[in-house]
Every structure is written in C-alpha cells, then in structure tokens.
Amino acid sequence: MSTLTGTGTLLRFALRRDRVTTPVWIAVNALTVLSMPSTLQSLYGTEAERTDLVRQLQTNASFRALIGPLHDTSLGGLTAWRVGVYAGLLAAVTGLLVVVRHTRDEEETGRAELLASGAVGRRASLTAALLTAAVANGALALLITAGLAQQGAAGALSFGLGLGALGMVFATMAAIVAQLTESARLARGVTSAVLGAAFVLRAAGDSVKTDGSSPWTWLSPLGWLENLRPFAAERWWVLLLFAAAVLVQAGVAYVLAGRRDLGMSFFPARPGPATGRLGSAAALAWRLQRGGVLGWSLGFFLAGVIYGGLTEGAAGMVGDNKNAREIFERMGGQSGLTDAFLAAMVGMLGLIAALYVVASVLRLNGEETSGRAEPLLAGPVSRLRWAAGHLTIAFAGAALIMLLAGAGFAVGYGKQVGPILGACLVQLPAVWVIGGLALLLYGLAPRLCAPASWGVAVAVLLIGWVGPALNAPRLVLDLSPFGHLPKLPGGGMEWEPVMILLGLAAVLAGAGLAGLRRRDLTG
Amino acid sequence: MTKAITVAGLHKSFGRTRALDGLDLAVEAGEVHGFLGPNGSGKSTTIRVLLGLLRADSGAAQILGRDPWTDAVEVHRRIAYVPGDVTLWRNLSGGEVIDLYGRLRGGLDKARRADLIDRFELDPTKKGRAYSKGNRQKVALVAAFASDVDLLILDEPTSGLDPLMEEVFQRCVEEERDRGRTVLLSSHILSEVEELCDRVSIIRAGRTVESGSLADLRHLTRTSVTAELAGPPNGLAHLPGVHDLDVQGHRIRLQVDTDQLTAVLRSLSETGVRSLTSTPPTLEELFLRHYQDEAAVR
Secondary structure (H helix, E strand, C coil): CCCCCCHHHHHHHHHHHCCCHHHHHHHHHHHHHHCHHHHHHHHCCCHHHHHHHHHHHHHCHHHHHHHCCCCCCCHHHHHHHHHHHHHHHHHHHHHHHHHHHHCHHHHHHCHHHHHHHCCCCCCHHHHHHHHHHHHHHHHHHHHHHHHHHHHCHHHHHHHHHHHHHHHHHHHHHHHHHHHHCCCHHHHHHHHHHHHHHHHHHHHHHHHHCCCCCCHHHHHCHHHHHHHCCCCCCCCCCHHHHHHHHHHHHHHHHHHHHHCCCCCCCCCCCCCCCCCCCCCCHHHHHHHHHHHHHHHHHHHHHHHHHHHHHHHHHHCCCCCCCHHHHHHHHHCCCCCCHHHHHHHHHHHHHHHHHHHHHHHHHHHHHHHHHCCCHHHHHCCCCCHHHHHHHHHHHHHHHHHHHHHHHHHHHHHHCCCCHHHHHHHHHHCHHHHHHHHHHHHHHHHHCCCCHHHHHHHHHHHHHHHHHCCHHHCCCHHHHCCCHHHHCCCCCCCCCCHHHHHHHHHHHHHHHHHHHHHHHHCCCCC | CCEEEEEEEEEEEECCEEEEEEEEEEEECCCEEEEECCCCCCHHHHHHHHCCCCCCCEEEEEECCECCCCCHHHHHCCEEEECCCCCCCCCCEHHHHHHHHHHHCCCCCHHHHHHHHHHCCCCCCCEHHHCCHHHHHHHHHHHHHCCCCCEEEEECCCCCCCHHHHHHHHHHHHHHHHCCCEEEEECCCHHHHHHHCCEEEEEECCEEEEEEEHHHHHHCCEEEEEEEECCCCCCHHHCCCEEEEEEECCEEEEEEEHHHHHHHHHHHHHHCEEEEEEECCCHHHHHHHHHHHHHHHC
C-alpha cells in the first residue's frame, strides 16, 4: 500500500463536505475583485484624476500602508492596487480554513482515526487537504483571470495566479501549524496571527517606500503579490517565490506529519495540577477564554502603536481629487485629514473587534455542541449564569481591546490621547450590536448560529472596508451598525445613534438569553 | 417509600423523530434502579429531560419531588450526573475538573476524593485529551461519587472501563446504596445491572415495556433445560408452558415458562434422566426477548 492510497477518495469526500462553504468564500472574493474595474472607472475616469492619485500615493504614507502602492494607472492596474491586499487576505483565510478543517479538526474530533484505520495511506489525508485547498485556489485564480482578461490577459493571469498562490502559501503554512498544535482553534489562531503579521510587515514596508521595494514588503507574502506587479510589466519570476514557499512549507508539513502519531502534536499537553481552584462557571469561562483575550489584546495594542506611528504622515494627504478624498472621508472622517485618518484606522479596528465578539460569543455554542456544557448545566448552574461568564468576556473584552488599541495610539502617536480613546470607545455600541446578534442567533437557532454570525461579521467588514469605495447605495451602508456611528475624532459626538445602538444591542442580547432559557440543549 | 423519580406518560419528539412515546418510570428513594433499552430507545433523552436539559412535549416528570425544568438549579444541587461520553476541556487537568464540579455543588469530601482517585487508579494531573475514553469516564465518576448528593444519575457510566475498574465501580455503587442514596443506572452491561439493581425498567421505542424487581421479571420468563434421557421423551410437547422443544434421539432441549417448571421435571424423571442442565433466565434473555419482539414488530 502506498502512502497515498485513498487520496482520491478523501479528496472527493473533502470537496463534498466543502461544497457550500468554500464556493461562498471564493465567490465573495471573486465578485469583489471583478466589480472593481467599472467602479474605478467612475471614480478615476480621467487621466488627470489618475495622475492626481499617483501624486497622493507618493506623498501619503498612510494611504499606501492601508492599500499599497500603485504601479500602473490602467483600470487593471488600479484594480490590482485597490483590492489586491483584501483579496489576498481573503484568499489566505480561505486556504488556511480549508486545510485546518481537513487536518487538525479531523484529528481533534477523532474522525481521522476512523479514516486512518481504513485503506488509507499515511500521507493521504494531508495530501487530500492540500489538494482541496489547491482546487479552491485554482478556481479563484481561474475566475480572476477570466474575469479581468478584458483589462489585459497577462495582467489578469498574473493577478489570478498571484492570489491563488497566496492562498496556497497560507494553506501550506496552516498545514505546518496543524502538525504543531493540538487544537484546530489554536492552529487557526496561529496561522491567522502570521497572516496579520504579514499584513503589518507589508503596511510598514509600503509606508516607507513608494514602489514596494522595502525589505519589509519583501518579507511578506502579501508584499510579493504587489511586487508581482499585475498589469504593470509583470515580474513573472516573483511567482517562483510563491512556488518555493509552497513547496518548502508543504515539504516541512509532510516531514512533521511523518514524525508524529495521529492525534498528537509536537507540543503535547504538560501535566497540570492535581487539584484545582476553579469554583464557578465564570471562572471556568475566563480560564477557557483568557488565552484568546490576551492574544487579541496584544494584537490591538500593537496595531494601535503601528497606526499611531503612521498618523503623522497622514497629514501629507492633500490632493485635488475630490472623489478620492470623498472616499477616504466616507471611510471615516469628516474634517481634517489627520482626524480622518485616525477615524478610519479606529473604525477599521472596530470592525475587527466585531470578529472578536462573534468568536467569543460563539464559545457558548462550541461548549454546548462539544458536550462540555451538559455536565455543567446538569450541576447547580443555571443556563443564564453559565452564559453570563462567557458573555462578560465577550462584551467587556471588546471594550478592553478597544481601550488597548487607544493606548497603542497614545504610545505610537502621543497626541490627542483623550479624543482617540473616545473614538475607540464609540465603536463599542456597534461591536456589541454584532455580539448581541450572534447571541440572538445562538439562543434561537443554535444549529445556524456559527455560519450565520460569521456571515454577518464578514458582511459588516466588507460593507465598512470596501463599501464606501464601491459607491455602494446608502441603503446597503446603513445595514451595518458601524455606518451610524459618529466619526470621531474630528466629527461631533452624536449621542442619539449611540444610545439607539446600545438599546438595540441590549434587546438582541436579552432576546437571545430568553431563547437560550427556553430551548432544548443540543448535543 | 417516597419516590426519587416519577415519570408518567412522557412524550418528546425531535422534528419527526419520536424519541419518547408515553414513557413511565418510577424510582424509589434509596434503591438502585436499572434503566435498560436498546440503542436509540430513549434512555438518554429521558435522562436529559430529568436533568432539565430538554423540555418534554407532554407528560409529567418529577425528580426529588420537584419539577426538573423549572427547579433545575435546586434539583441539581442534590444530584450528580455521569454522561456516557465525557468530554473534557483540553487545557484543564482531571483534578481541576473534579474540583470544579465539586465546588459548584458546594464542596466535596477531600478524603473520599483521594480514596476514589486511588481506587480508580486515576492520574489527576493529565489534561483533557491526554485521557483515554475510560479515564475520562473515571474523572466524571470520581467527581460524582465524591460529591454529597441524594441521587446519582449514571448514563452508561462504565463504557470504556476495564473489568477491574468495572469491579471498583460496582463497589462504589453498592457503597452509595448503603449510604441510602438513590441511583438511576442506565446500562448496556446486563451482568452489571443484575449485580447491582434492586429493580429495573426496560424501555423500547420510547415506552416502558417492563418494570419491576428482577425476581418479578424472572418469574415472567423462561428457564432453558437441556437433558439426556434414558429413553425417548414422552408427551413433553403437550405440557403447558413448553417452548422451542428440540428432540435429537434421547437428547432434548427446551424452554419452559418458569412457573411451569415442576410439570416438566416430573415428566422428565418419569422417562429417566442421565444428565440435566437448567439455566435460569438471565437478564440478557429478558432483554433479548423484548429486543427481538421489537425486531419482529418491524
């Protein structure tokens, strides 16, 4: 029996299991990219507007940090510039989720054991997982290449291949991490943190150089994508970097996989104390979530420091292009470009905090479906008390990480400490509405709550990040609670929307808890 | 005697699947009650209703004299529960989990905890997934037996335990009974139920089909008899209560209703008996009879 026996069957099985989720990820990504040329045509229709944009990007470090440098002013070049980073992030997340789902997730739940006992080669499951990711990324590359072909075949091909290759870089990275960690949650967390670091490296590199030539940029796979220069005299050899990374990482993953036992990791659990101090459901919830809270806190603080450090450069953004300024202001600020920059950055962190609150609220669902909640709730712990511990961490934790982001800005920028802290806190009502919605879904429809809550969070993220640049109709922008927040610092504080959002969050959470009290426990 | 658990006409459906279809159950205070039934017959669903985790569609349920849904927390202070498949938190050690459950109930007996860990040969310093299935069960069993409660609800608690640990488990249950505690034991291991239980309830497809003491139930079942006779058997087939008669020359095998045993033995001794084996009905046969009935119904 070869070590790959059964790969084909496993691959078909994996593709069947992913037949809904992965196509949705790819479709969202491809549709965002393919809608760009027409939108950009309306925003930067004339040669003068495009020249103006180039000048802005040369003078404005923060703009480059957010989006990247522009290498060509054709519609194709503008598209690759405008959505390259976001499409790259989405492709990377798709790749890492697919691989972790079909490797460590399977081992952790014990499903892999049953499969491995069948006529399945030792390397078949890892190979099938990587091939599943390759199919997904191949489909993405094909859609992008075909969809952008009108803008130039070579550019479309390089952009499509670059995005697909980026997805595979993080797929193979996840394959390594999945060998090292014992839990799928940790594997996803670590790989996402690497992705976050890649984003920060690229942002830092692009803020100091106007053409992506900084070594920081070259250290980041996201930077390779822009340095592939789609639609701007493509540097095809950069694809070799992607290929080398994919091959090396896959090789390492195979070596690691061959040296460990099924279900085990390289950092096996150390013995713990023979007696415990945990004495309440709340203490248990904190014990379970404290690692996550610590990671998010650190990430938000560092993001604050970095964006705070970039703030001075933002004042240089003075352009004649009304449209560009409009977009930028629509993304956050109303007056004063520094304030606009700060408001945009804080707003972005607020959107990301929504991901934290969803992940934290969904811990309730994870505890319930895994069967770990059942013996607790069969003990003298009411459902509300049990949920309260996790929810305090979710809702107060969101406040904590936003405060730490503000503290980061204070360290990195040093001015306007109070107003920036206020701006960070004013995001919370919107963050809590998303948390309340996740809780409502959990209370009423536990089987749907995970995909539905993540769908809402990603939709809000897309509306907040890409919506303004797409000239999305007001109706769509208004769907996101973040769209109703006052633009701080700079804009005036408006209490009315804040109070309404706070009330809405409370109502959603209350309804969710009422549902939880009344329904059957699943699992 | 007061009742620890009374369930009458309990119904529960999940979508179109009918899990409980008018189930009755009565557990006296201070007894060890066996709860038997094939897979999917509704044992765990009943237990989860009794724990207030599921809400019954109709029917009455009382546990320790209270309503399992509305008085859940109060009831739970006085019960301990061991599920059939224990899942633990990966980053908590077994000892931490035992103490957590103990503290939630207001503290546990330290000496008893230490004694149980010793008897079950459990390593309390291991974490979550480092435990095998049997060891995860032990964590839950130690937590349950070390707590000071009136009622233990054990849902197939010994799955994954080796025969030695099974022995330890049985002794622990006997100790609980000696202390006057009530135990509801759902199990597939019939020898375990026969060994431990004062009374049993057998359920099938969400209904109770048999309930009573083992002696009562045995009375309703058949003894199997194998004998080698001095001559050809005479008139056995016409005796009341004889089933599945198989005659091979002078050798016979038959099943007889236990209350008709005397007549069969008289008939055999008239012919002359060279050897005789008689096996009392086991719980397994009892169980299989209902199980096979179910198969026949289908």
